[in-house]
Amino acid sequence: MSAYKSDFLNVLAGRGFIHQVSEPEALDALACSATITAYIGFDCTAPSLHVGSLLPIMLLRWLQQTGHRPIALMGGGTTRVGDPSGKDESRRLLAAAAINENLKGMRAIFTRFLRFGEGAHAAANDAIMADNADWLNTLNYIDFLREVGRHFSINRMLAFDSVKLRLERQQELSFLEFNYMILQAYDFVELYRRYGCVLQMGGSDQWGNIVNGIDLGRRLHNAQFFALTSPLITTSSGAKMGKTAAGAVWLNADMVSPYDYWQYWRNTEDADVGRFLKLFTVLPLDEIARLAALKGEEINEAKKVLATEATALVHGRAAADEAAATARTTFEEGGLGASLPTVQVSQAELKAGIGVLTAFVKAGLAASNGEVRRAIANNAIMINDVRVTSDKAAIGEADVTPGGVIKLSLGRKRHVLLKPV
């Protein structure tokens, strides 16, 4: 289906990663003959990356897998500037202080997906972690204007969709936001200077910004840069990826447990299974074709594979298998899975008896006693798989199962174990 010669573009195209590419033939030829250095920028506004960032991360991964060199660019500088609207000074400073922490959390994720060089095992395409704070923070305004600013035509910038739409709708566009695209273009050039980076990838919304970088590269260095964007991924029902009741689906294990992460993928809609297998796992395409062709009830097998493979990439194979095993015993055998979320209670407390309301709030299944009451009224609460009908019910020593725990359930999907200590 794809007419590319290079592994790199063939893999991306075959798996559905490509939305737009600039100069595809030239990039294809380059990918065949040389090691390309390419980058993607990531904001560091949060202590972890979430599922929404997974697609770009996979892009970098395939880049490296097909022999090229990825750069993960942290927006340490651009995040400091941030979105100026609705934020006061103090909050912005706080974010600046936390950026290093955020960077640390994010770096851990990248090491799961990319191979960074380590001493003796260094290779030509080892991944690079860069931070644009390194060059943006020390920019001299006048120098910057003279070197970079003179290459940007206001006339042309006004024609960009991102700007034009705002102006047409007579919405505010701050000078700062207007400059953001210039900073991003400059990042591209700086990475070219430092590492010979000639390709920037990103989501489809980044196209305009990337193209600006390409122009700047031509003007400053007479260099040929490339852009490659990925499609915006939504579920078949149109919802954005990565949001659940509990909030964003984070990649760090201490924010979303491997078990919950596995569950997120397990609950994928039928229509998305094939597409997600291609994007978020590294299974071979023929294997994916087989799984995606499953119909009806059988497609659940494909969802389990998706969940386990996707979880293995982020949390490791062992954690993924454990999550899968827990899901199997919990959902298919009605048993108790070892890696279900567990909350500890003291023996003394248990002896005295714990009210259902307190227990479920403590277990994190509900936010308030009232919420538990409502759930009981809705027939949603179970203790050790026995339906609870009164909010006065209490949990005591007698409820401890042979396995040494008490199983609390809200609905059919959400389970927490209470463990006496």
Place this chain on the structure above:
RNA sequence: GGGGGAGUGUCCCGAGCGGCAAAGGGGGCGGACUGUAAAUCCGCUGGCUGACGCCUUCGUAGGUUCGAGUCCUACCUCCCCCA
């Protein structure tokens, strides 16, 4: 600088004659049906309480009133028009 408009259930959007725990939607959660899917239907979607009830919520701070999301004053933030 002058004039006009807006900020509402802390997930989002959004109605709201001075009696309001506050319409409606989206989203979310739960139930039924299923396959841990989608679609559909039903219920729930401030806190405490067994319950009467009490407490906290409509940008911030005051005020008028038996009673304020609603009226008045000042302030903050955002948007529009004029300069």
